[in-house]
Amino acid sequence: MVAVKAEQELLGDIIKWKMPDLYRHLDELGLHWSLVGMKWFICLYADVLPVETVLRIWDAMFYEGSKVLLRVAVTLVKYNKDKLMKTTNFADAVDIFKVMVGEPAVLNCHTFMESIFKETGSMPRARISRMREECTKRVL
Template sequence: MSTKFTKSGSVKLWLTLADRYIVYRKLDWTSTCRSCLNERTNPDDDALGVQIVKDLHRTGCSHLTGDNEAAEQNQALLKRVLLAYARFNKHVGYCQGFNLLAALVLQVVDWNEEDALKMMLYLIEGVLPDGYFANDLRGLSVDMAVFRDLLRMRLSALAKHLDKLQLEANDGTAGSSNSGYEPPLTNVFTMQWFLTLFSTCLPTASVLRVWDLTLLEGNEVLLRTALAIWDGLAE
């Protein structure tokens, strides 16, 4: 993940929106930080910690890789923020992909863990649809279905081409032990784009622009971004 970007505008926008959300939720932020960002061990911390540590090496941010002291400190901060969010929202807990979101948030807020926690809370609960990161991914599934319809409407030739490729692939596996339901080809790429909010497929400066607009306008921006990428791939 490239880290060459101008973040001054983003951090002011993000924290202003997040602060308004905290007020809207009527959260005592000092108390929230005290209960979530503490050194005391909660019953679920060990299991969550194992999950989080497994994903840390996949984050790919230069600030988090290597054996130097700064990288180790940043990894520890990332783990604390992810664990803090899991403590705050026990229903969601920790989901694979949160490490990528939190890593970018931490860079933007200059590794301030309280600001990062605030942004994670606002992003996941205040911006994205309910159930986006639930076990059944119901919120994400809705976006995927809407996106497939958009693709057929806006890029009909590409949609037909992808349907043809999938039909040919299904015909090739018919009767084999591996035959069965195959998700749409668009899901192979688009689901990962949505789960990571494009942090793994676009330059960081572009990701920040997408996030700025998503925070202001909602998850519809994710659909428009995915459509633009597929349009580029079709050329």
């Protein structure tokens, strides 16, 4: 479970890096990334996204590595950033996370897979590795 917890922390750190305003807002609401990413990372999106999309994610994961899972998470969050920024309490933010996987943009696997590479921008493997090490130390 340490690795999953570290990935959740890493997701939070990536959101802080890529969308600092959203990170601050959700932090002020008391939303911790462990509430968001647990199901996504444990089941590799199998219980969350449409089957065709999941298979495409897994295919990309075998090619690019686990960073793809983070790209998917960041893209889901980015698609819903405006809605999340408008939330005024913890419960509303959590509700958005519950339904964001059913967004029309997610249901078309071809469009979604293109967007996970475009929307997330550069995510150098070396930087992600350093961040992952820091996150692992925090959860130990």
